[in-house]
Amino acid sequence: MKKISENNRLSSYMDAPWAKAPKAYQNIVHEDENIIVFKDGFPVTEGHLLFVPKKVTQQLDITRCFELAYKWGVRGVCNYEYEAFNVGINNGEAAGQSVMWPHVHLIPRRKGDTPNPKGGVRNVIPLKGNYDDTTEGGWENEGGMALPEVDDNTPREELDEAIRMPMQAPFVLEDNWKERYKGYRK
Numbered sequence: 001m002k003k004i005s006e007n008n009r010l011s012s013y014m015d016a017p018w019a020k021a022p023k024a025y026q027n028i029v030h031e032d033e034n035i036i037v038f039k040d041g042f043p044v045t046e047g048h049l050l051f052v053p054k055k056v057t058q059q060l061d062i063t064r065c066f067e068l069a070y071k072w073g074v075r076g077v078c079n080y081e082y083e084a085f086n087v088g089i090n091n092g093e094a095a096g097q098s099v100m101w102p103h104v105h106l107i108p109r110r111k112g113d114t115p116n117p118k119g120g121v122r123n124v125i126p127l128k129g130n131y132d133d134t135t136e137g138g139w140e141n142e143g144g145m146a147l148p149e150v151d152d153n154t155p156r157e158e159l160d161e162a163i164r165m166p167m168q169a170p171f172v173l174e175d176n177w178k179e180r181y182k183g184y185r186k
Contacts, residue, residue, distance in 0.1 A: 010101040013052050017041065017099060034064050037072075040105070047082065047108040056102055062089070065104040073106050082108035088121055096124070 010016055018024060018038040029049065030037035040048040049072070051065035066087065073085035086107045090097040109117065119129030 008100045010099070013054055013101050013103075016052070016101045016103075018050060018052070030068075034061065035068055037068070045082075045108050045110065045113055047076065047106075049106045051104040051106065053102060062102045062104070065102075069104045069106040073108070076108055082110050084109040086121060 013019060013036065018027065018041060019036075021027065021041060024038075027039040027041070028036060029039060034054055036052050036054060038050045038052065040050050049069070051069045053061035053065055055061055066089075069087045073087055076082050076085060086109060087104060088107075089102065089104050091102070114123075116129075123129035
């Protein structure tokens with residue numbers, strides 16, 4: 001792949017794996033002067049598509065991809081091809097981007113494709129998708145950590161200090177991910 005060395009960005013969408021794959025033309029489902037749409041090579045669900053701008057000279061290039069992905073998602077729901085959809089982008093390595101050319105994912109969603117879809121895109125961070133677990137006793141708990149035992153009259157400074165205090169003993173969150181994702185790939 002040809003890369004621009006400064007930030008590992010590819011110099012063209014044609015240098016990306018979806019365009020370089022053998023018989024890549026068979027995975028193209030739409031093409032116009034601005035956007036090319038490929039079937040994802042590693043689909044999360046049936047119908048997972050990549051909306052790829054042919055150039056990235058202005059913000060409008062990727063915005064067009066978002067708009068088209070959203071329109072196709074709505075059309076798929078209206079045509080009963082799937083029940084819902086996610087549209088998203090992984091922008092940068094820390095966000096999970098592995099192909100350094102901007103592209104938008106359209107991921108069709110169907111009932112039962114994940115055991116608990118609540119939280120949607122929040123699930124990209126493990127254990128953060130279920131925001132019902134982030135409140136205790138009416139307190140908003142950003143970050144999902146255990147809140148200290150307090151009464152309603154505890155001063156804010158004392159609460160802040162309690163959160164900063166080191167834990168007495170390490171703890172392990174029980175992660176039953178195998179159970180949560182049982183049958184996910186089916």
